[in-house]
Amino acid sequence: MTKQPEDWLDDVPGDDIEDEDDEIIWVSKSEIKRDAEDLQRLGAELVDLGKNALDKIPLDADLRDAIELAQRIIMEGRRRQLQLIRKMLRQRDDDPNHQELVKLKTRDK
Template identity: 40%
Template sequence: MSDFFDDEPQDEEDIKSRTQIKREAEALQSLGKKLIGQKPEMLAKLSLSDELRAALKEAGRLRQNEAKRRHLQYIGKLMRAEDAEQIREHIERQEAGTRAYTQHFHQLENWRDLLLNDDKQIEPFVSAYPDADRQHLRQLVRNARKEAERNKPPAAARKLFKYIRDLDDNQ
């Protein structure tokens, strides 16, 4: 008879506070917002329901802020049935790859800037990139400096960067 009046749940771990439920819903909406910004090729790699795919496609068509907000809530609701962890991991891998590419791109830009500012940097560059043609490299650096002195558009600096990038790609 005491079981009849026992209002407390058997498992306290199953109980979620309203705040926790709201945080989880907002996290799914946030994940859905990241999905909206993804390219179709990336979305094709994910196992998403047809309903969620249609909702993501529809989100790009909406222009009014309130409509976008409501639609994002709808996407968050649809996300409850999806494997959120798999989606999150896929997006994180893609973002990590983008960050690594950006960092590598900045390193190449740094080489270009070092070469333009100091002739002594040619030796470390050639040791890092043994396929580099010193004479061609010096000529590109010289042309870029002349352009900078004359306040011309940086066409030679772009050629230098392209040469550096090509060397890096071939290495």
Template identity: 45%
Template sequence: MNKKVVEVVEDEISKSQIKRDAEALKLVGRELVALNKKQLAQIPASESLFHAISVAHKISGKHEALRRQIQYIGKVLRTEDIDVIQTALDKLNNKHQQLTHATQNLELLRDQLIELGDNKVEQLLVEYPQLDRQKLRQLVRQANKEKKLEKPAKAAKDLFTYLKPICL
């Protein structure tokens, strides 16, 4: 009963892992092909990748040709920095969530301005010097007055609309 012992080198990547990695790159390639030219301009990649994507855009109605082109894009992606490309894709895909988060932060800033008054106004003016000090203080005072009198928050809405184009 003579058995051979085969040592497995831990640095070796299995054939299955290589196939999974290639399939993941093809999925990223599909995402890139689905983007329009304006969105593609925001992706940091090489000219060869952009050329392969533009060829894929020209292929229409030919399922097998498009599949082969996406496979080629996956091959080109092996030489690219995939983490940077994936981060850029995530940013493009999550624009709505980012806008929602920024709007929530702006609402919080507005509430802090109303609560803290002139101290917060001064801090905000340091951060955003293009804001008009007089208008900002006037809107904050009006919002405070409406809050104390329990009136509808018209000035708070005006303050939000004043801050939105500058602070977003």
């Protein structure tokens, strides 16, 4: 009797296909774009903040330097700097920054 293709996977030692730790989470391209746009908006809002408001948000030194540089740059350089800030935010947990920004906005209104 020859093996069917479904049975071939049974012969692989130590390979448990239904292992929950190896679960693949698929993310749509649209969701990735939405997340990138949200980070871009967050970065732009951080750049638009004044120095006093920016001091109230816990930021890394390199991210703070990038934001301060973006505040001094105009035109096309500013767009590229905002993209760099988005990249830096993506590499960090931006939730605390976002929460602090929301607090500042609601307090100002």
